[in-house]
Amino acid sequence: MPKSTPGVERAARPAAKPAAPTGAPTQKLELEVNRTSYALDVDVRTSLLDALREHLHLTGTKKGCDHGQCGACTVLIEGRRINACLTLAVMHEGDQITTIEGLGAPEALHPMQAAFLARDALQCGYCTPGQICSAVGMLVEVAAGWPSHATPDVGTRPVELTDGEIRERMSGNLCRCCAYPNILAAIRDVASGPNGGRSP
Ligand code: FES
Ligand code: FES
Numbered sequence: 002m003p004k005s006t007p008g009v010e011r012a013a014r015p016a017a018k019p020a021a022p023t024g025a026p027t028q029k030l031e032l033e034v035n036r037t038s039y040a041l042d043v044d045v046r047t048s049l050l051d052a053l054r055e056h057l058h059l060t061g062t063k064k065g066c067d068h069g070q071c072g073a074c075t076v077l078i079e080g081r082r083i084n085a086c087l088t089l090a091v092m093h094e095g096d097q098i099t100t101i102e103g104l105g106a107p108e109a110l111h112p113m114q115a116a117f118l119a120r121d122a123l124q125c126g127y128c129t130p131g132q133i134c135s136a137v138g139m140l141v142e143v144a145a146g147w148p149s150h151a152t153p154d155v156g157t158r159p160v161e162l163t164d165g166e167i168r169e170r171m172s173g174n175l176c177r178c179c180a181y182p183n184i185l186a187a188i189r190d191v192a193s194g195p196n197g198g199r200s201p
Contacts, residue, residue, distance in 0.1 A: 030094045034059065035103025045091050049083075050074045052090035053100060061101040061130045065175075072174030075131035075138070076100050082138030084173075101130035104137065112194060113137050116187035124178035132174045136188045139170045143192075162192050 029042045034057060041056055050067070053059045053076070065073030067086045074085040077099040105111035110118070113133050123129045143162055148155035151169035160166065167188050168181075176184065 028091050030091055032057070032090065032093060032098060033096065034098045035100060036097075041090070043090055045089070047090045048086050049076070049088045049090045049093060049098070050085035053085060053098075056090075059100050059102055063127055063130055065127070065131075070175075071128070071131075072135055073128050073131040075135040075174065077104075077134055077138055080138065080141055082135050099134070101134060104133065111137070112191050113187070116190045117184070120183045120187040120190065122180055122183035122187040124180050128174060128176045128178075128180075132171070132176065132184055135171060135174045136184075136191070139167075139188075140192055142170070162189075164189070167192075 025044050025046070027042055028045050029040070032039050032041060032052065034053065039057055041052060043052060043056060047056070048067075050062060050064055053062050054064065062076055062085055063073040064086065065071035067074075069084045069087040072084065075082050076085045077083070078093060078096050080097075080099075101114075105114045111133070113136050117123060117129060117133055122132075143160050143166075146158050146160060148157075148160060149166055149169045151163075151165045152160060164185060167185055171184070171188070
């Protein structure tokens with residue numbers, strides 16, 4: 002009888018498959034996205050990003066890393082920016098969610114959308130919805146006096162929005178095409194405009 006080599010016999014056997022999850026809990030919820038109410042019934046583990054893209058087909062919000070590293074999925078919740086890949090849809094019932102589709106319309110662009118176009122602040126455009134939503138939320142934070150890592154004196158009000166401040170505050174939004182100089186210029190244009198670039 003041939004001797005079996007340790008390891009070979011084990012390798013010949015099919016690996017045991019992990020049990021497929023069955024009966025994953027779902028939850029009915031209503032999401033307010035871009036001033037429209039949507040009724041959903043989702044697996045409770047569904048991220049807000051997947052709910053937007055896969056359930057509501059609002060594909061303007063992009064999935065880059067799905068790990069909170071790139072900012073492509075940035076949306077606004079109650080006016081504050083958030084990575085939609087890092088939060089669950091079921092946590093946002095009753096919240097006002099704004100995506101790039103709801104920020105402006107082709108015939109009435111939000112000032113930040115218009116500035117990105119005017120400054121040619123994109124190449125492939127994949128990061129752009131997240132950059133724009135993030136920039137809009139960032140200007141609200143500046144207006145509220147929130148300091149950043151680049152603020153020389155955290156007690157200073159109002160915060161002076163230098164290029165260094167903008168770069169630091171937008172550092173969570175990566176652009177693989179390196180359109181950073183034009184993104185910076187677009188944000189600077191809006192920040193120096195009426196109302197510091199904040200929506201009325
Ligand atoms: S997809 Fe959410 S941070 Fe990259
Ligand atoms: S424009 Fe291509 S990733 Fe930013």
